[in-house]
Amino acid sequence: MGQLHDQFDSLVKALTPELYRYAMGLCHNPDTADDLVQETFLRAWRSQNTLRDVKTARAWLYTILRNENARLYERQRPDVRDPHALPAVAVHGYDTSTEAFTLRRALNDLDLQYREPLLLQTIGGFSCQEIGQMLGLKSNTVLTRLFRARKMLRDMLENAQSSELEKLS
């Protein structure tokens, strides 16, 4: 039990930062992200018996967090603030530059079905097959969504840049 607890502690230390980033990518709210990560680890701890392989723990935690977010969203639609605005509480490393703001806005405007695989690939570094397993999709569908996500993101960024240039001229 003690060894298991130590292993779990190590898992918390190692994976909290990336899970927090993934949570921020999903909910855009530092308080909610905080809660989501905490709830994810608690749920994982309570159902650790279902985890057969420690190597798959990372993907498993991402899946729990995603489900938690969906549950939270269904329950209370937590963030009614403008998702593009800066968080009320300062988040360490939250880039306040115009480029970062534009990119965040573009990312937030992406539909969740496109944003999720993109976040899992960008933040988690998961393969298409792994993302497919986590989202319950075929690999080809994941590839299509990744393509569309980046295409839309690129179009949105280019449109934003054009608008900025028009304002200046």
Place this chain on the structure above:
Amino acid sequence: MNCLEFRRLLLQDPFANDPAMQKHEQECRQCNQYAQEQRAHERQLRDMFNEITPPPELAENIQLAVRLDRRVQSRRQVWFAAAASVLLIVGATITSLVNERWERGNMALAQSVLNHIDDEAHHLREAGPVSRSRVNFVFARFGAALTEDIGQINFAAECLMRKRNGVHLVLPGKNGPITAFFMPGETPGKVIPVKSERFQGRIAPTAWGSVAVVGEHGENLEGMAERLANAVHWPQAEQSVGGGKLGAPAGPTVAQK
């Protein structure tokens, strides 16, 4: 690889290590430019996320919450175990008390049968036989009827058995007289042995009460109580004149002797 294919693959994974893509990128200036822009976006995106760091106390808070949850769970397990033990003890005590009371009730019934025989030992000397109409009259007091011949009957009367009346018969046996009691409302739940220095027998439960058969030692009484019970048609306890519920005896309560 054409430009369309290259851009499709690039947008699926901008850092894919595909030789065919690399070749096309080197050969096509527009796609090269497109790929550089896309990778710049991608780096910007990754940097944006990498710069987000969780509150420094988050990991510690999670570890604390897990420890607390673990403690609560183990405490809950202790409580469950304690509650289960208490319930088990209470259950066992109640069962034991009920069984003890039940056994005591059974013993009391057997003893009252023996006492009744001793108190009315003179009936054992009745030479009989009593008439069939007399027997029918006694059973009819309870709404019951003898439907089969049970042989010679030397004595038949309505008697008070503990709290209510029943039918008292004496029949001739090989070793001496055999006493039979039809006791409506006395439901022992199982066969109860009856034994004294002189007598032996058993009380067999029926749907409406019980039948006791007691004879001298050595008398073969095997299955006799059941045979007697089957030879009598007895209404259900609540319909019986002499067989009301316990504590509320119906019908005649004074021995008709």
